[in-house]
Amino acid sequence: MYDVIIVGGGISALSLLRYLPKHYKVAVVMENNASSSVMAQGGIASSLFESSIESHVQDTYTAGCNYGDIDVIRKMIETGNHVVRDLINRGIEFDQKSGLFDLGMEGAHAVPRIFHMNHDRTGQSLCAFMRLQLQPQVEMIYGRLTALHKDVYGKVCGISVDDKILPGQFVVLATGGYSGMFQPASNPSVSGVYAQMLALLSGCTLRDLEMIQFHPTMLTIDNKAICLVSEAVRGAGGVLVNEHGEPIMAKYLQRDLSPRHITSYEIFSRIQNGERIYLDISNIRNFAQQFPFIHAQCEQFGLSERIPVAPGAHYTMGGIAADVNGATAVDNLFVIGEAACTGFHGANRLASNSLLEGLAMGKLLAETLINKSLMSPGKIFSTVSIQYNSHFNHTSFMKHVGIVRDTENLNNYLNTLNSNDTLTAFARLIAECAINRTSTLGAHVIKDKDVSNSDKTNIVKHLNGGTTVEFNSLRTKVT
Incomplete structure (x- = not known):
């Protein structure tokens, strides 16, 4: 006891x-x-x-x-x-x-x-x-x-x-x-x-399940995430560039130190258009001493001046x-x-x-x-x-409910989630929350939709044997 x-x-x-x-x-x-x-x-x-x-x-x-x-x-x-x-x-x-x-x-x-x-x-x-x-x-x-x-x-x-x-x-x-x-x-x-x-x-x-932060820079080899490359690397002078060495964040006020949702969206959009994105570390002095863990990961793949990166779910x-x-x-x-x-x-x-x-x-x-x-x-x-299960298509979930979302695509994907296992049930809740918020806000990006005001929150409850997802005023008591 x-x-x-x-x-x-x-x-x-x-x-x-x-x-x-x-x-x-x-x-x-x-x-x-x-x-x-x-x-x-x-x-x-x-x-x-x-x-x-x-x-x-x-x-x-x-x-x-x-x-x-x-x-x-x-x-x-x-x-x-x-x-x-x-x-x-x-x-x-x-x-x-x-x-x-x-x-x-x-x-x-x-x-x-x-x-x-x-x-x-x-x-x-x-x-x-x-x-x-x-x-x-x-x-x-x-x-x-x-x-x-x-x-x-x-x-x-x-x-x-x-x-x-x-x-x-x-x-x-x-x-x-x-x-x-x-x-x-x-x-x-x-x-x-x-x-x-x-x-x-x-x-x-549960509240705001649609709000998932994607870290902009994960070291990625052959579309496989190896490790996270800390934001501190950009803080030390790392620059995000395309395959031609051109900076990609110059149009933003905070450039390479823009908030994560902005940086992730920019990288994701360019990768979707066929570009390859790198983190240029050539002007960071003593990189190996400042970032020993990341340096060790880069060495395994023969990387020195440019690190191939892509966004991944992080927080x-x-x-x-x-x-x-x-x-x-x-x-x-x-x-x-x-x-x-x-x-x-x-x-x-x-x-x-x-x-x-x-x-x-x-x-x-x-x-x-x-x-x-x-x-x-x-x-x-x-x-x-609760029952644990191991069969869930995480890659498909990323494709449909990932960095940039589309309401029609979300609804179509939701209709495919028919299993009652725990992971699928939770996937449905995230998708429903994403569908409820029809405009872009922070880490929740809806394709072709402008940023909305922020006076509502997704609230998930389990009552009388069923689960409900409601989109209510921020002033609603949720605890």
Whole structure:
């Protein structure tokens, strides 16, 4: 019996573990040791050393196409800055230059504010640092989340991992996003999809599932994604060019550091027209030292001055509706990190805000749980379970619901999704959300449609045995 059960082991889970009291009995459930946080190259966006957080707030809101929740944005950035300071005080070694933090510049940021560790291995290094500080009473359990249990009052009271029931007063989903529905993707795992569906069937609301960010630059060989090429490479001077060496982003105000949805759309459109797109790194001094991981990947394919790139699914702004503290519509069930949709990212995530979000939400949820009385979880009254499946055409999903969408094509594709397996059911929800939003907004691009206003949100609910997708006012309460 546990006080807190955390499903997932990325940065939001590690941050929560850092701030929970030592006497709490905690279980961490993971399928394996992989997570999107570990793969994060770019770094942590933080305005810790700026005179005010307002520039960071505005950059986040603008990159999100004015669709985000400004109060959530401000709270997330303030809290994230506190955690970054705490990390520094605890001895974390962010990259420095001449005795000062070597803050990086990335797309849509007004100033350099990206903290790195070991150059392009920030996620891996940050997770390793935080794991070293885990309390010994944390129990690691490996397996798949297969069910959520509720008591007679409708409160979550535990989970099942494979066939084993784990009773717990509080359950936290830190399961990541659902970009693995697409191919190519920076993280092909679909484990986050099952957590989203379990939450939905248990009474949570899902929000804005159509908002999927495609990273503009994935190293691509023979149409196969090898690895992500961090935005920091363009921040260091990398230039996107066509096969003739001509810059392709010159027409945009922020050029190669334009927001991701703009850059992805430009690259995708050119590739569709038969062009080949490269990231020219010839003018970046000491590339191997600045980006050792990317350099090693390039060396495997004999690449030196130009890296062939294409967009791939990378991050999901939609997810389980939650407040900034991780609370959902179901008592005692919380969600943090990429699995949550709080309004922080709006319609498009600002570069390097994901690690910041994970750090902030972990701390905020810990503070929330500390203010609740510990007690034994209730007896199981109802159970929602999920079936795992492995047969889903991720490439076809990318083709029909990918970077540029067409309403007629979306409807035709939706009519082909007849299976009732979990991945297909979730694919239907994403497609329905995309169909509902008939105009372009941020990462949701509808072919030949101009950008719309942003006063409505897709809300997915499961009621009376059926799932509904509604397109409602942003003011509608969704948690």
